[in-house]
Amino acid sequence: MLQPIELSQSTRLINHGPTVMVSAEHGGVANVMSVAWACALDYAPSRLTVVLDKGAFTRGLVEQGGWFAVQVPLAEQAEMVMAVGSQSRKNNPDKLADCGVELFYQEGFGVPLVKGCAAYLICRLLPEPHNQQSYDLFIGEVAAAWADDRVYAGGRWLFDSVPDGLKTLHYVSAGQFYRIGSGLKVE
């Protein structure tokens, strides 16, 4: 079940470097893409960066709509993550259905979210035209965040006690992911 996460703690949802999916909607059109290059940028206000290639359909929705969501998928969703990262809605209007994506919305936000993920961060685009044009680099300010209490509770990930399917995904290249592994605490 999704639980709201304080904005000041929302960077914890991506701090360990998972591969994410970015979703956006504009003019009644929604899309989702996979993004390995996403990173926290600030705690207060909570901000993050994502790299969105000029060829990506979702990038246009972000630029036009001014909002996007970053969601942290689980290992059990790996085939979907690979599929939405490989197909483009430019060539296939049925991309989301073909990739097995089911969308939902949280109250108060018109940003589509992908069912079944570990965590969600809804972001308002901070327009930085030079970064977007020169580096494909987009900055978002987190407006709301949630995590699934199967895998994140009490401000902590539960990776040491969940099954492999509920671990986050960390992409390398050519279809090769690693799941997050065991915890290590330095006092």
Next chain:
Amino acid sequence: MLQPIELSQSTRLINHGPTVMVSAEHGGVANVMSVAWACALDYAPSRLTVVLDKGAFTRGLVEQGGWFAVQVPLAEQAEMVMAVGSQSRKNNPDKLADCGVELFYQEGFGVPLVKGCAAYLICRLLPEPHNQQSYDLFIGEVAAAWADDRVYAGGRWLFDSVPDGLKTLHYVSAGQFYRIGSGLKVE
């Protein structure tokens, strides 16, 4: 043993989201800090981003010297990673020795590197004053990269066959890291 990595493949060294250490040197002064917020930005030219807080001593060395290195530490170095991320050279001129850091240099580059890491990316700073001042965001262009063939060979990480101490570290908060886990290939 360190092996050179083609620049076009160097983003693979950080693509899975490890916590890194950033090192730099200027005017005969070297320093190292831990950075959880590092991310690939482009393949060709190979570029990456790091977030360096205004309070960080290393940030000044990067700004003045124009070069820095991103290195990917191993789980067996977790205490050192925590220590160089907690102490500042501003308060302790002996920080590196106290944290157990041993530096070395690769031929042709005056950028200090930390012994014992999985991978190294030496970067030239691409000055972007607005990003640096407003967001603490620094962009580097990778000039050379190496990986330790105990953990990375033939263009691939060897995480499925190395012991826990040779896995990469993924920081969350308050001393809590996770090691990278098992592989998952989507064809």
